[in-house]
Amino acid sequence: MTPSFRAGSAADALCIGMLGTHVFLDTYAPAGMRAALAREVVEHFAPAKIESLLEDESTEFILAENDGHLVGFVQVTHGARHALVSHGATSEVNRLYVHERFTGQGIGKALLRRAEKSAAARGADALWLTAWVGNARAIGFYPKQGYVDVGATDYVFENDHYENRVYLKVLG
Ligand SMILES: CC(C)(COP(=O)(O)OP(=O)(O)OC[C@H]1O[C@@H](n2cnc3c(N)ncnc32)[C@H](O)[C@@H]1OP(=O)(O)O)[C@@H](O)C(=O)NCCC(=O)NCCS
Incomplete structure (x- = not known):
């Protein structure tokens, strides 16, 4: 398989929202569905919500497609900061x-590389992200891609707290 990559646009909101829902539930609902998770999906992956992100100029989506089907994406917010990351532009x-x-x-890996290149081209010194400690695959994946664990943070949705690790890569 040779995927192709391109920038996302407003016309992609529906497919991004549905693929996002699919991957989110696969990753974060292995024990099945409960109301808070369902509400989170409805809130965050609604096509209208994704469309508003696609129209926001600080947000970028890079899509991976195979044979005309969306198979992956990366979403980046340029200029976003985190308390644990002291680099200039991030x-x-x-x-x-x-x-x-x-x-x-x-x-x-290919999507992440493209996100790094795009961030660097926009003047970022570093790229950061958070990963849930229960997501063993992500926790294994990022250090292999050159990301360094710089501490813990909590992701809070409704009354649920999820411990996340903050990862940072300084862009060359
Ligand atoms: C995590 C995720 C993005 C990785 O994407 P992927 O396409 O499967 O990963 P790749 O095939 O590009 O793997 C790239 C490298 O990571 C390594 N890797 C993949 N999974 C790994 C794991 N569990 N532990 C260690 N290394 C891993 C691969 O061996 C490969 O190494 P190489 O470059 O030396 O060959 C993907 O599994 C995914 O979308 N998961 C569900 C959503 C998710 O959890 N996203 C991250 C949220 S923070």
Whole structure:
């Protein structure tokens, strides 16, 4: 398989929202569905919500496609800061999602490389992201891609707290 990569635009909101829902539930609802998770999906992956992100000039989506189908994407917020990251100009990888059937084939790495290049081209010194401690695959993946664990942070949705690690890569 040879995926192709391109920038996302407003017309992609529906597919990004649905792939995002699929990967999110696969990753964060292994024990099944509960109301808080369902509400989080409805809130964050609604096509209108994704469309508003696509129209926000500080947000960038890079898409991976195979044979005309969306199989992965990375979402970056340029200029986003984090208290644990003291570098001058920084960007955040908000989401790096690959359809489960296409994982392990280099797509995640290729999307991340493109996010790094784009952030550097916009003047970022470093790229950072957070990963849930329960997401063993992500926790294994990022250090292999040159990301350094710089501390812990909590992701809070409704009354649930999820411990995340903050990862940082200084861009060359
Ligand atoms: C995490 C994720 C983005 C990785 O993408 P992927 O396409 O499967 O990864 P790749 O095939 O590009 O792997 C790239 C490298 O990471 C390594 N890797 C992949 N999974 C790994 C793991 N669990 N532990 C250690 N290394 C791992 C691969 O061996 C490969 O190494 P190489 O460059 O030396 O060959 C993908 O699995 C995914 O979308 N998961 C669900 C959503 C998610 O958890 N996103 C991250 C949220 S923070």
